[in-house]
Amino acid sequence: MLSLKINGLVIKNIITWQKTNPMPNVTRRVLTHSTEFIVWAVKGKGWIFNYEILKELNPEKSKDGLTKQMRDVWTFPVVQGKERIHDENGKAIHPTQKPEKMLEWIISGFSNKNDLVLDPFCGSGTTCKIAKNLNRNFIGIEKENKYIKVINDRLSKPIEQNLFDTINYL
Numbered sequence: 001m002l003s004l005k006i007n008g009l010v011i012k013n014i015i016t017w018q019k020t021n022p023m024p025n026v027t028r029r030v031l032t033h034s035t036e037f038i039v040w041a042v043k044g045k046g047w048i049f050n051y052e053i054l055k056e057l058n059p060e061k062s063k064d065g066l067t068k069q070m071r072d073v074w075t076f077p078v079v080q081g082k083e084r085i086h087d088e089n090g091k092a093i094h095p096t097q098k099p100e101k102m103l104e105w106i107i108s109g110f111s112n113k114n115d116l117v118l119d120p121f122c123g124s125g126t127t128c129k130i131a132k133n134l135n136r137n138f139i140g141i142e143k144e145n146k147y148i149k150v151i152n153d154r155l156s157k158p159i160e161q162n163l164f165d166t167i168n169y170l
């Protein structure tokens, strides 16, 4: 937080990712950790906030079925099932692969088409994949060689149109 301030960034929201299926706590001596935070910080006055898109993406609707403002608590399961990438032995390739839907919300809510998205801790490449799908330019950095092939494989696949079901007007 201090380094953001030193570099002239101002925090606009801290979004809480609430996990519906967190890993159980093995010690049984503390509460199960079930949240992570997304810090949204900006520089200057011209920040991008796609209010209407985030309203459309918000699964919560008003009593009349109308869209509602997006809140700062987002609920998604930890990646599992078909979305989770496994190696040939059936082991999850990356321990903290992020939900694609969550990256869709972040990238479509806080950037525009053709913007540049940087992920300096790329992991399995979720950010880059979704940035590509949403027509953003992207740079991903990852220090572990073992993930580079995974990232390239994900990026070489054709765009999965089903990801656009809720946001096909973008």
Ligand SMILES: C[S@@+](CC[C@H](N)C(=O)[O-])C[C@H]1O[C@@H](n2cnc3c(N)ncnc32)[C@H](O)[C@@H]1O
Pocket: 094, 096, 097, 098, 099, 120, 121, 122, 123, 124, 125, 126, 127, 141, 142, 143, 144, 147
């Ligand atoms: C939390 S994971 C990212 C997970 C990713 N969002 C995904 O969906 O798969 C962080 C990644 O950053 C990488 N990493 C850590 N320090 C790094 C550094 N100094 N430079 C580049 N990559 C780094 C780790 O190897 C790890 O794969």
